[in-house]
Amino acid sequence: MASIVPAPLTAQDRVVVLTGAGISADSGIATFRGAGGLWRQYDVFDLASVAGFERDPGLVWQFIGGRRSRAEAATPNAGHLTLARLGRELGPERFTLLTQNVDGLHQRAGSEPVYELHGSLFRTRCSAPDCPAARQPFSDNRDYPLAPPTCAHCGAPLRPDVVWFGEALAADVLAVAEQVIQRCTWFFAVGTSGTVFPAAAFVELALAVGAHTVLVNREPAENVSRFEQFVEGRAAEVLPLLFPDGRRAGQDAG
Numbered sequence: 001m002a003s004i005v006p007a008p009l010t011a012q013d014r015v016v017v018l019t020g021a022g023i024s025a026d027s028g029i030a031t032f033r034g035a036g037g038l039w040r041q042y043d044v045f046d047l048a049s050v051a052g053f054e055r056d057p058g059l060v061w062q063f064i065g066g067r068r069s070r071a072e073a074a075t076p077n078a079g080h081l082t083l084a085r086l087g088r089e090l091g092p093e094r095f096t097l098l099t100q101n102v103d104g105l106h107q108r109a110g111s112e113p114v115y116e117l118h119g120s121l122f123r124t125r126c127s128a129p130d131c132p133a134a135r136q137p138f139s140d141n142r143d144y145p146l147a148p149p150t151c152a153h154c155g156a157p158l159r160p161d162v163v164w165f166g167e168a169l170a171a172d173v174l175a176v177a178e179q180v181i182q183r184c185t186w187f188f189a190v191g192t193s194g195t196v197f198p199a200a201a202f203v204e205l206a207l208a209v210g211a212h213t214v215l216v217n218r219e220p221a222e223n224v225s226r227f228e229q230f231v232e233g234r235a236a237e238v239l240p241l242l243f244p245d246g247r248r249a250g251q252d253a254g
């Protein structure tokens with residue numbers, strides 16, 4: 001890993017960080033693409049689409065149950081902890097954390113708020129679009145090894161509150177993301193392959209407002225050319241150096 005210079009944040013800066021599966025790889029959670037990635041081992045349309053769920057909800061729930069228990073058994077790493085500290089140092093007016101991850105590790109590291117673009121493994125809701133319970137996800141960490149759970153209100157199968165292929169992101173979370181990027185001065189993407197939209201295009205919004213754009217990833221992402229700076233390395237090693245402890249970002253400069 002090349003030597004890493006701390007990001008020169010000033011008191012005027014507003015920072016947005018977008019994370020992907022790579023930040024949790026250092027906690028032992030499998031990524032989606034690349035060697036050992038979930039979508040290399042499983043068929044994404046069987047396990048992460050409405051059609052797959054309708055075909056075999058039990059299979060989807062077995063997959064989710066396994067991911068829930070692996071996420072619960074994992075521990076937030078130095079990458080998650082650094083972003084939580086940076087969020088406390090800068091405060092919510094100057095720092096926003098957007099994640100494509102559904103594993104809850106940012107929250108367990110102490111980040112608050114965390115804008116979950118792809119939902120959460122730890123929420124469940126009704127799968128029937130016209131049921132009121134479909135809009136009321138509840139906290140859930142259970143495993144359903146035998147039969148899929150059903151909605152107490154309408155009897156339809158319950159589903160995880162995650163975004164599947166072909167589904168739109170939650171409009172309120174997407175609106176926050178677009179709003180904060182449009183007023184940011186620094187945009188960091190961490191541990192993401194830059195292949196899944198709309199998150200892969202957030203860098204374009206940041207560039208359009210003249211923000212500094214930095215990619216932290218173990219390898220060049222699909223959209224690496226859109227970033228002003230590429231820091232190659234593991235998130236858990238790079239982030240503590242990029243945002244060193246005790247720096248009180250923005251209070252010593254600007």
Ligand code: OAD
Nearest residue numbers: 020021022025031032033100191192193196217218234235
């Ligand atoms: P991917 O699995 O597509 O990409 C993970 C990226 O992290 C790759 O570019 C790796 O090189 C990099 N990486 C791996 N380990 C790393 C480490 N220790 N430090 C830094 N980088 C590392 O994951 P995402 O880009 O998050 O969507 O995937 C985006 C979406 O695709 C996911 O949210 C999920 C998936 O389908 C849904 O489920 C809707």
